[in-house]
Amino acid sequence: MTLVYVELAEGKIKKSSLEALNYAHKLGEEVIAIAIGEAEDASLAQAGKYGAVKIIHVPILAFENNEYACILAAAAQEIGVKYTIFSNTYTGKAIAPRLAVKLDASIISGVTELPQSDGFKKGVFSGKAFAFVNSTKAIHVITLTPNSFALEVLGEEVAVETRTYAIESTTPKTKSLDKIKAGGKIPLTEAELVVSAGRGMKGPENWGMIEELAELLGAATACSKPVSDMHWRPHTEHVGQTGITIKPNLYIAVGISGAIQHLAGISSSKVIVAINKDAEAPVFKIADYGIVGDAFEVLPRIIEAAKNLKRS
Numbered sequence: 001m002t003l004v005y006v007e008l009a010e011g012k013i014k015k016s017s018l019e020a021l022n023y024a025h026k027l028g029e030e031v032i033a034i035a036i037g038e039a040e041d042a043s044l045a046q047a048g049k050y051g052a053v054k055i056i057h058v059p060i061l062a063f064e065n066n067e068y069a070c071i072l073a074a075a076a077q078e079i080g081v082k083y084t085i086f087s088n089t090y091t092g093k094a095i096a097p098r099l100a101v102k103l104d105a106s107i108i109s110g111v112t113e114l115p116q117s118d119g120f121k122k123g124v125f126s127g128k129a130f131a132f133v134n135s136t137k138a139i140h141v142i143t144l145t146p147n148s149f150a151l152e153v154l155g156e157e158v159a160v161e162t163r164t165y166a167i168e169s170t171t172p173k174t175k176s177l178d179k180i181k182a183g184g185k186i187p188l189t190e191a192e193l194v195v196s197a198g199r200g201m202k203g204p205e206n207w208g209m210i211e212e213l214a215e216l217l218g219a220a221t222a223c224s225k226p227v228s229d230m231h232w233r234p235h236t237e238h239v240g241q242t243g244i245t246i247k248p249n250l251y252i253a254v255g256i257s258g259a260i261q262h263l264a265g266i267s268s269s270k271v272i273v274a275i276n277k278d279a280e281a282p283v284f285k286i287a288d289y290g291i292v293g294d295a296f297e298v299l300p301r302i303i304e305a306a307k308n309l310k311r312s
């Protein structure tokens with residue numbers, strides 16, 4: 001059996017969790033999904049379309065990693081799992097290792113493909129290389145990199161079973177002081193298209209063009225570290241070694257030099273387009289398409305072209 005932890009946003013299953021369900025289904029075991037927190041039954045039932053035979057809903061409200069791990073451990077033991085699958089998101093990364101300890105399971109994080117004869121393929125060294133990893137334990141906890149598995153509808157909606165689990169009372173080792181909700185219509189970690197910009201945009205007052213292009217393309221917006229450090233953009237948009245790692249189908253980098261720490265977060269993007277006025281900028285070494293030019297001249301023309309494309 002396989003248990004998939006599905007993450008929720010505004011009461012609905014996140015796209016990265018639907019990918020985890022698809023992935024779990026293709027591992028060949030029967031899949032049970034589990035969601036914790038406030039959710040709409042109609043949305044939870046969708047888990048069936050992506051590979052689950054059933055979804056368990058645990059409607060507790062407060063988020064505490066250890067409590068979630070306790071619930072998942074109880075569910076996994078009850079079901080008798082071989083695999084437990086998470087998305088390799090902040091939440092997945094926080095809960096999966098705790099669960100692995102509780103189940104005495106192995107953990108393989110950041111998996112990008114179904115296992116082959118040489119093991120599970122995963123990105124290492126900030127996406128610069130791949131490793132094939134095998135598990136030596138009977139239970140495997142796996143985190144799947146978002147956007148590495150194409151979504152496919154596999155079945156019908158399923159019934160939602162509402163449950164509670166006894167949670168061992170422990171003193172939390174961490175305490176949430178504040179919650180900051182990421183802005184933007186499309187969550188960056190889920191986005192298939194990303195328009196990102198760096199210090200080359202000169203100041204926050206010039207982000208209108210970046211937002212307009214993103215809106216036209218249905219893309220999320222991102223930025224380099226100095227841009228968020230200077231508060232031109234929120235930290236939730238910062239990609240790279242010390243920010244978010246993303247794997248969109250298209251990453252457009254505007255006025256970003258392409259420092260190694262930035263590339264660490266975006267190098268797995270399927271197609272990279274760079275716009276930079278310096279033909280020697282390192283970003284062009286990794287880009288699939290490059291435009292050498294001033295962003296303030298190039299962007300309005302791309303925006304116009306995108307508008308014309310939409311009109312036609």
Ligand SMILES: Cc1cc2nc3c(=O)[nH]c(=O)nc-3n(C[C@H](O)[C@H](O)[C@H](O)COP(=O)(O)OP(=O)(O)OC[C@H]3O[C@@H](n4cnc5c(N)ncnc54)[C@H](O)[C@@H]3O)c2cc1C
Nearest residue numbers: 198199200224225240241242255256257259261262277295
């Ligand atoms: C430990 C550590 C961790 C780090 N982690 C990260 C990280 O996670 N993410 C990250 O992004 N950085 C990170 N950095 C910082 C990183 O080294 C770079 O300093 C940073 O990525 C540079 O940001 P930038 O490309 O926006 O700015 P710059 O390096 O200043 O580049 C600006 C670019 O814009 C171009 N440009 C200027 N004007 C225009 C114009 N009008 N039109 C077109 N192009 C123009 C320039 O040619 C230049 O290439 C880290 C650094 C350290 C030491």
